[in-house]
Structures are given as structure tokens and as C-alpha cells.
Amino acid sequence: MNTIVKDWHIVSxxxxxxxIGKILWGICVDDMTFRFKTDDYISTSKIVExxxxxxxxxxxxxxxxxxIGEGQNAQVQMKDFELLRNGFSPSQIHFLNSVTGKNQH
Structure with missing residues (x-):
């Protein structure tokens, strides 16, 4: 096992x-590779399995x-992908788009 993740989303x-593809976004519980600290956000490369x-x-x-725990499914437009990569959760992105009037698909 490399990394344990909680509060996770499978983001389309x-x-x-x-x-375009799906990624995992979540919060680090433990990382045996030492790439992430506990409670860091994680935004992965494309899911293959x-x-x-x-x-x-x-x-x-x-x-x-x-x-671990229950995950959620989420959708994000490619134009907002960098927000995921910079730590915004799918829920935060959805909220930002709702208050700025951007359309969600």
C-alpha cells in the first residue's frame, strides 16, 4: 500500500x-512514500483501475x-482542473462556480 486517503472523491x-478521465481527490491519512503529510490534500493522476x-x-x-470511509462521485470541467490540483475540493469548486455564475455540467 502506498497511501491511505479519507474524505475522497472520484472526480470525472x-x-x-x-x-477526459477520472482522478482521485482526497485527504491523506498516511503515506508510506513520504510524498504527502497527514491531512494534506491529494489530487492524483488519471485512474486506471x-x-x-x-x-x-x-x-x-x-x-x-x-x-477509507464513504467516497463521493463528482464532476469538474477541464477549465477548473487546476483548482483541483491546487487543493480546492470538488465541493469548493462547485460552490465557487455557483456564486460566480459559471455553468456546471
Whole structure:
């Protein structure tokens, strides 16, 4: 196991209506690779495999994440992808778009 994640989302990234891919976004509980500190946000590379049996997620760069607790599904437009990469949660992005009047798909 590489990294344990809580408060996680499987985020579908769209360019208008076209699905670009899915990433994992969540909060670090423990990281055996020492890339993340406890309570850091994590925004992964593209998900290539999800094992619901043991709650493992593998990404394109070969990292493996164990998710704990209940996760959520979310959607973000490609134009907002950098917000994810900079630590904004999918919920925060949705809120920002709602108060600025940007459309969500």
C-alpha cells in the first residue's frame, strides 16, 4: 500500500460533454512514500483501475491509494482542473462556480 486517503472523491473531468478521465481527490491519512503529510490534500493522476473489493485505486503513474470511509462521485470541467490540483475540493469548486455564475455540467 502506498497511501491511505479519507474524505475522497472520484472526480470525472469533462471538456464540455466529453469525459477526459477520472482522478482521485482526497485527504491523506498516511503515506508510506513520504510524498504527502497527514491531512494534506491529494489530487492524483488519471485512474486506471478501481478495486471495490479492497478499496484500492491505481493511477496511471503506478501509485496505489487505499480509500477509507464513504467516497463521493463528482464532476469538474477541464477549465477548473487546476483548482483541483491546487487543493480546492470538488465541493469548493462547485460552490465557487455557483456564486460566480459559471455553468456546471
Amino acid at each position: 473531468i469533462f471538456d464540455d460533454e466529453e469525459l 478501481i478495486s471495490t473489493h479492497n478499496q484500492l485505486i491505481k493511477t496511471a503513474n503506478g501509485s496505489i491509494y487505499q480509500v
